[in-house]
Amino acid sequence: xxxSKDITDVLDVICPMHMILNDTGHVIHAGPxxxxxxxxxxxxxxxFLEMFEVLRPRDVxxxxxxxxxxxxxxxxxxxAEPRSSxxxxxxxxxxxxxxxxxxxxxxSIMDGVRDYALASTDFAATDLTIEMLYLIEAKSAAMEASxxxxxxxxxxxxxxxxxxxxxxxxxxxxxxAVDHILPRLIERGSGFAxxxxxxxxxxAVNDTYGHAAGDLVLQQVARALxxxxxxxxxxxxxxxxxxxxxxxxxxxxxLLSDIAQRLIHxxxxxxxxKDAQCRISCSIGxxxxxxxxxxxxxxxxxxxxxxxxxxxxxxxxxxxxxxxTQTPSAPVPPVADPDGPGAHAD
Numbered sequence: 367x368x369x370s371k372d373i374t375d376v377l378d379v380i381c382p383m384h385m386i387l388n389d390t391g392h393v394i395h396a397g398p399x400x401x402x403x404x405x406x407x408x409x410x411x412x413x414f415l416e417m418f419e420v421l422r423p424r425d426v427x428x429x430x431x432x433x434x435x436x437x438x439x440x441x442x443x444x445x446a447e448p449r450s451s452x453x454x455x456x457x458x459x460x461x462x463x464x465x466x467x468x469x470x471x472x473x474s475i476m477d478g479v480r481d482y483a484l485a486s487t488d489f490a491a492t493d494l495t496i497e498m499l500y501l502i503e504a505k506s507a508a509m510e511a512s513x514x515x516x517x518x519x520x521x522x523x524x525x526x527x528x529x530x531x532x533x534x535x536x537x538x539x540x541x542x543a544v545d546h547i548l549p550r551l552i553e554r555g556s557g558f559a560x561x562x563x564x565x566x567x568x569x570a571v572n573d574t575y576g577h578a579a580g581d582l583v584l585q586q587v588a589r590a591l592x593x594x595x596x597x598x599x600x601x602x603x604x605x606x607x608x609x610x611x612x613x614x615x616x617x618x619x620x621l622l623s624d625i626a627q628r629l630i631h632x633x634x635x636x637x638x639x640k641d642a643q644c645r646i647s648c649s650i651g652x653x654x655x656x657x658x659x660x661x662x663x664x665x666x667x668x669x670x671x672x673x674x675x676x677x678x679x680x681x682x683x684x685x686x687x688x689x690x691t692q693t694p695s696a697p698v699p700p701v702a703d704p705d706g707p708g709a710h711a712d
Contacts, residue, residue, distance in 0.1 A: 369395055369462065380490050381468045387414050389463040391429035399488040400469070403444070414467070418442040418452070433458055433465060442469075448481045450474060475499065535581060536588035539602035544610050547600050548663040551655070557617040558655045561626065562670035565607035565633070566647040566682040579639040583646060590632035594625060610667075617654050619687060626650045626685035634683065649677035650685035657688065 369386055374395050377384050382399040396409045404417070420426040422441040433456070440454040453472040456465050471478035475495055478484055489495050531543035539547075551558050565587065572580040584607070591601045591609065600612035616622065629650065636643035651674030658666040669688040677684045 377466070380492075382488060382490060383469040385414065385467045385469070386459065386462075387429070387464045387467065389429065391415055391432060391464075393417075394462075394464070399484070402482045402484060402488065403450075404446070417445060419445055432456065436465070440467075448477075450478060450481060470495070533603040536584055536603050538588050538591070538609075539600055541602065541604040544600065544602045544604060544612070545663070547612060548666070551612070551614060552661055552663065556615055558615065559613045559617055559622050560653050560655075560666050560670050561609075561611040561613075561622075561685075562651045562653075562667065562674045563609040563611065563629070564649050564674060564678070566649055568607040568646050571644045571646060575639055575642060575644065579642075579644055582639055583637050583644050586637045587633055587646075587648075590635075591629065594628050594632060610670075617656060619654075622652055622687075623685070626652065630683060630685065647683035649674055649682050651675070651677060651688065652685060653688040657690075 374386070377386075377395075378397050382397040384397045385393050385400065386395040388394050391414045393409055393412050393414060396404075400409060404412070415427065415429075415432065419442065420432075420440060421443055423435050423438060426432050426435060436456050436458055438455070440456060442452045442454055444450045444452065450471070451474045452469050454467050454469045456467045458464075459466050475498060479499065486499075531539055531546065533540040548560075565583075568580065568583065571583055584603070587609070588601075588603065591611065595601055595611060595613075598614060599616075600610075600614075602610045602612075604610050613622070613625075630648055633646060633648045636645050638644075651670045651672065653666050653669035653673060655661055655666060658669050673686045673688040676686050676689075680686075
């Protein structure tokens with residue numbers, strides 16, 4: 367039984383995803399877009415219910431029940447791969463005792479466009495699918511732009527935080543970073559050690575050779591501190607020639623002694639500046655979290671500072687652990703010792 371070409375031409379334009387079924391449910395004509403979902407030879411004479419699984423309404427197994435569902439929304443799934451979800455509506459076509467079924471991807475349109483390489487010409491000119499595709503593309507573009515902006519903002523925030531916690535001359539952490547890290551370690555309750563370190567005879571470097579020499583010495587000191595500690599340790603410059611080192615999870619005195627001794631040896635190595643050699647040393651006070659009572663940021667820093675000034679009292683270029691039974695004398699600003707390892711040109 368043939369269908370008027372006038373009718374099929376009209377349907378091909380206004381319903382490019384339609385099918386015309388005969389009285390047995392076989393396809394006698396299909397819109398041009400369906401040629402992208404099936405090969406043309408697979409469409410001609412195919413039985414509708416062998417092409418689609420009817421999910422709703424349920425129990426549609428023959429043409430009679432399919433016709434009984436006329437006017438209802440059909441929820442279909444292709445039986446062949448890819449098993450696309452498709453919506454449809456069927457109306458009887460009395461001239462052939464068959465039916466016309468119009469199909470749509472509905473909300474699965476993006477899958478359909480991707481799976482079958484559909485273009486705007488595959489839809490009716492009045493189909494809102496095209497507008498929906500534009501909206502989806504616009505939304506995707508806006509979300510991608512938003513994602514990139516968020517990444518840039520996060521990067522800028524991280525960079526700003528890094529800068530805020532970094533000493534610009536040495537690249538070490540600064541006092542603000544120490545004030546951020548110490549309370550977290552204390553709250554966490556894990557043991558840690560803190561070293562407070564001052565450079566001996568550093569003032570003589572600045573006075574003798576100028577601040578450029580002093581800056582170079584500080585940078586060499588920073589390099590030594592980083593090389594002699596672990597990546598996870600906090601190494602900070604908190605003042606002109608004052609440094610703090612925090613060792614999370616390290617409280618063994620023998621290991622801390624080894625680190626302190628290595629630091630002293632490294633810092634005593636002369637730093638070449640122009641035709642001169644700048645010589646300094648360092649004093650280190652060490653405090654353990656387990657021996658600071660009450661444990662607070664202020665207390666452990668004070669304990670390490672007390673141990674540091676005992677070093678100053680006893681000749682410098684040494685390290686000491688905090689001992690509550692010993693009290694240092696009042697701190698005296700360091701001066702160059704003409705007979706010691708002061709900043710002299712060799």
